[in-house]
Amino acid sequence: MPSERHVHPITALIREMNSIFYEMGFDFAEGPELETEYYNFDSLNVPPDHPARDMQDTFFIKGQKGMVMRTHTSPVQVRYMENHKPPYRIIVPGKVFRNEATDATHEAQFYQIEGLVVDEDVTLAALKGTLEIFFSKLLKEDTEVRFRPGYFPFVEPAVEVDMQCFKCAGKGCSICKGTGWIEMMGAGMVHPFVLESAGVDPKKWQGFAFGGGIERLGMLKYGIDDVRLFHNGDLRFVNQF
Numbered sequence: 327m328p329s330e331r332h333v334h335p336i337t338a339l340i341r342e343m344n345s346i347f348y349e350m351g352f353d354f355a356e357g358p359e360l361e362t363e364y365y366n367f368d369s370l371n372v373p374p375d376h377p378a379r380d381m382q383d384t385f386f387i388k389g390q391k392g393m394v395m396r397t398h399t400s401p402v403q404v405r406y407m408e409n410h411k412p413p414y415r416i417i418v419p420g421k422v423f424r425n426e427a428t429d430a431t432h433e434a435q436f437y438q439i440e441g442l443v444v445d446e447d448v449t450l451a452a453l454k455g456t457l458e459i460f461f462s463k464l465l466k467e468d469t470e471v472r473f474r475p476g477y478f479p480f481v482e483p484a485v486e487v488d489m490q491c492f493k494c495a496g497k498g499c500s501i502c503k504g505t506g507w508i509e510m511m512g513a514g515m516v517h518p519f520v521l522e523s524a525g526v527d528p529k530k531w532q533g534f535a536f537g538g539g540i541e542r543l544g545m546l547k548y549g550i551d552d553v554r555l556f557h558n559g560d561l562r563f564v565n566q567f
């Protein structure tokens with residue numbers, strides 16, 4: 327029986343990510359898991375008729391009108407901006423909830439990491455550079471990032487972030503399914519609506535934001551093929567870390 331104490335692999339991963347971003351000048355921020363619909367949706371440019379608010383995706387709270395289990399860590403962006411003067415750069419790791427069926431790559435409860443940078447001269451190129459440094463340090467291999475057009479209501483333009491496969495350096499292998507690239511997260515320039523919601527003047531300030539699943543990063547980093555292993559409480563799994 328192993329007698330030494332372990333931190334859970336997700337906790338270890340969050341600590342490692344925090345320290346990588348800390349070296350790049352990011353501060354740490356957090357917010358509530360039980361969130362108002364205003365912060366989870368409206369302030370992020372997701373109006374009441376938007377499909378993302380659908381009952382199938384969101385856990386609403388019985389008897390608490392206007393409250394949800396947060397579906398992403400993005401509400402913390404608005405909460406932070408309301409209470410701080412720019413410029414700033416923050417990361418927000420935290421638990422999020424989606425009302426969906428679980429399988430090898432989906433859990434109803436999982437962790438996200440979110441990043442936000444607001445300054446007077448922020449560009450998509452700086453976002454790309456930031457993510458390349460982050461992925462390279464986390465996976466201990468130099469890697470590149472590419473953007474594809476995406477759609478998220480709270481960023482404009484929105485991009486899907488792919489990382490060049492860290493195992494095969496883009497040649498094609500089983501991890502990247504032969505494509506040389508791995509889908510990692512969503513990102514983009516913060517929508518002026520979101521800056522305004524939080525009381526930040528979009529004529530003076532710009533921002534970029536990014537967000538992705540922490541379990542997904544862990545699966546790649548540790549070579550795990552079923553996300554459910556992280557949270558099923560099996561110590562034979564946890565003790566390997």
Ligand SMILES: [Zn+2]
Nearest residue numbers: 491494499502
């Ligand atoms: Zn590969």
